[in-house]
Amino acid sequence: MSDLLEVCRGLLVNCLNVKEDEQLLIVSDDYKKNLGEYLYEAGKLLGAEAVHVTMKEREKSGQEPPIAIAEAMKNSDVVICVTTHSLTHTKARKNAVANGARLATMPGITEDMFLDGAVTADYTQVKELTEKVTKVLDTAKQIRIEKDGKALVFSVEGRNGVPSTGVYVNKGESGNLPSGEAYIAPIEGTAFGEIVIDGSVTGIGKIDTPITLKIEEGRIVNAVGEHADKLLAILGDGKGRCLAEFGIGTNNKARITGVILEDEKVFGTIHVAFGSNITFGGTIEAGVHCDLVVSKPDVYIDDQKVIYAGEHLF
Known part of the structure; x- marks a missing residue:
């Protein structure tokens, strides 16, 4: 198992307590879809019902995702947003959390950040x-x-x-x-x-x-x-x-x-x-x-x- 995949697995377990058969949604954009794929693979290793969706990059932080993604966020147990611009301060995030999702946003995340710095x-x-x-x-x-x-x-x-x-x-x-x-x-x-x-x-x-x-x-x-x-x-x-x-x-x-x-x-x-x-x-x-x-x-x-x-x- 690669170092990055192992870090992703540990993050899903220790920070989000992802469990077998839970609905796990990974949201990424075109520029972060590679990192999203690692989280998706880690979710599958844990036995989660993992889904990875990719959207067009938002123009700025705080801009809403497409409606289809917002609805998917609202109907998932765990959501991770691996995007260039932040979805933290969006209605989509707020509505998903109000519906019970455990949700993490990772705007601008880099591979270096996974392996060093704040993640550690x-x-x-x-x-x-x-x-x-x-x-x-x-x-x-x-x-x-x-x-x-x-x-x-x-x-x-x-x-x-x-x-x-x-x-x-x-x-x-x-x-x-x-x-x-x-x-x-x-x-x-x-x-x-x-x-x-x-x-x-x-x-x-x-x-x-x-x-x-x-x-x-x-x-x-x-x-x-x-x-x-x-x-x-x-x-x-x-x-x-x-x-x-x-x-x-x-x-x-x-x-x-x-x-x-x-x-x-x-x-x-x-x-x-x-x-x-x-x-x-x-x-x-x-x-x-x-x-x-x-x-x-x-x-x-x-x-x-x-x-x-x-x-x-x-």
Whole structure:
């Protein structure tokens, strides 16, 4: 058995508890169908009723899959989405989970990521830290991010934190694989200030020069930096420029590689996202969801410092 097939088998067992005769659906696109095929073969080895479907690559993260695939997702026991762009923040994912599917999204996953980096983490430890951070977010009212003399402040009062532990063994559980983050939807319209993005950006990759964003009433009003114009083009002129998410990375094996799936999980980073958040407690439906990673920030929750230059103080 090849190393990659063995990793896929272990992932299906340890992270999704795939069992014999379960309906296992692997969704891939043209660019990721080879990795999807390995997961399909691993599912067959476990005795699952495995199905692998391939679709045309989506234009951007957050765009819905074809209706036929959305229906198949809703009628499966376990779903894995191995795609170029993320299906995490789609109605198809939300509806499948509501119907009881255990679901993992793997946007941008690479063979290297399977064999090294975030996938190799001890997910017992990742789960423990992620759930601890989520509990802090659950009771938070205000969050402040500081870096390089800039500060962004927003409310999360009344919103629940979401754990993405990498372990989805119960009916209706879902998240990214590889994983390791706790995140929350900020209250729309409350964010004011500036934030320096210096890690990576969905659709752009790892960045060598920072992007500084100015935000007023929860929306980007100015962006400065080498990649600023491309970012704004990805987000569009509408609701895509609204702050949608704040997240904290909890995976100590993750690396910043330019693939946001792994980048946003890196221990010592936080990320913000713009666009849709209706699938995890917000009210924005934008047809796009773009994550931006910040390395080694200071973070205050209700004026208590919880991260200092990337080091957790939880």
